[in-house]
Amino acid sequence: MHIGIIQIKNKKIYIDKKENEIISYYYKERKKQNLSIQTLAILLKKYFFNRKNEVYLYNQDGYKVYKDKETGHKHFYKNNRQDYKKFFKENGISAIMYASSSKKDIYIACALIVAGQAIMYISDFIPDKLNEQLENNSQDQDSEKEIDFIEENNTLVAIDTDYIINSIRNSPYLTTTAKKRLINTEFFQKLSNIPVTEDRMMSLSEKLTDIEIKEFEEDQEQENSRREKKDLARIIGYYNALTPNIIYVDTLDNWDTINHEFIHLLQDDNQYYYIREAFAELLCEEYYGYPVDSYQPQVTRIKVLREIIGEQPIWELNFSGSTKSFENILKDYLSTEEATELLELFQTPPSSYTNSQQEQINSQIDELLSQLYYNMYNRPIESNTTINQIYDEYSFGMWIPIEPDVEDYNTIDSSKEVIGTNKYIKRLNNTENEMMISDSIKQKVYKK
């Protein structure tokens, strides 16, 4: 288990704890390269603690609170000294898979434990150990060389389909059923077509080594009641990049959730939570045959986005380790303000927002997607039949989940509809559909 992961440009820096000391490293030519605590502090200062970018927000609990214009992070000062522990704590989010509290089989799904633009998660231990280094302004030549290397762009490599399959097969912790449920050659082949940075390759190899599926730890119930009070959905599964090879789930036979979390494990841990969440759920449907029963509004927008910009940039954003090509497309076709706004909206983790907040976010996204479409094709988005269908399906065509039978996908009865190979799903008739919609409006889960 890592106690921290920091992303600097395309490189991840891992922080572990060993005998009460911080050990940090990164990958250089596929080998672990240790990083001194001084260099780590210099990097943190350079990327996260740049006072020039900070603007004053307000006073709170005896702290002066500032916001960094570039990173969006909040900084807390007392007696003119930054409280680093509070910085890491307040800029972090915990992300997780959630179930609707009122209806057992309808899930609002999950996410990851990550924080802010580039910091993924930092435990209290790190700021304690780093405090002195962060206060000190020394710089040495060795650190400079190392920092240059870390900031350089990565070479691109390919992920091998067999490598993913064998990693799953070789895990001593997975049952035969689990291996069967996770392995999907069609999906892995698609993945192998996405060039990845070498750093991303090493991160993936940590994730794929000895994969484990674990049931929640007990304190999750407490977390759930806290979330319910805030009108947030319950947790049914999560993936945490700090335990890179572990999937957490409420019950070990909840395959829909396990597959969703497994896709999170394969994804790159970037800051585009909205897209990662929706795309995980969409891939779960398209490759594993589980209907979209969580994050439907978000999945709808990702399908529309895919129609507009094509699937390649979305796959790259999720799996390549670099977010540049995706960001550039939006910047090329939208004004600077619009592109910034849309990119920020795509960074909102749905699981941290109530349903009415999510509705607000989604209608802003709709407006910007419509503008993007117009700028790319010079006609209104309403003229696109496929996109109209995607929106209509979401408003009127509620799907209900049917547990796919991995043993035999071919026994499909007439009430189910085949969608592509190995996938089936039941489409509701109008009466059932209306009932579901009125139900969901009551629950504010599915409302558009």
Ligand SMILES: [Zn+2]
């Ligand atoms: Zn999720």
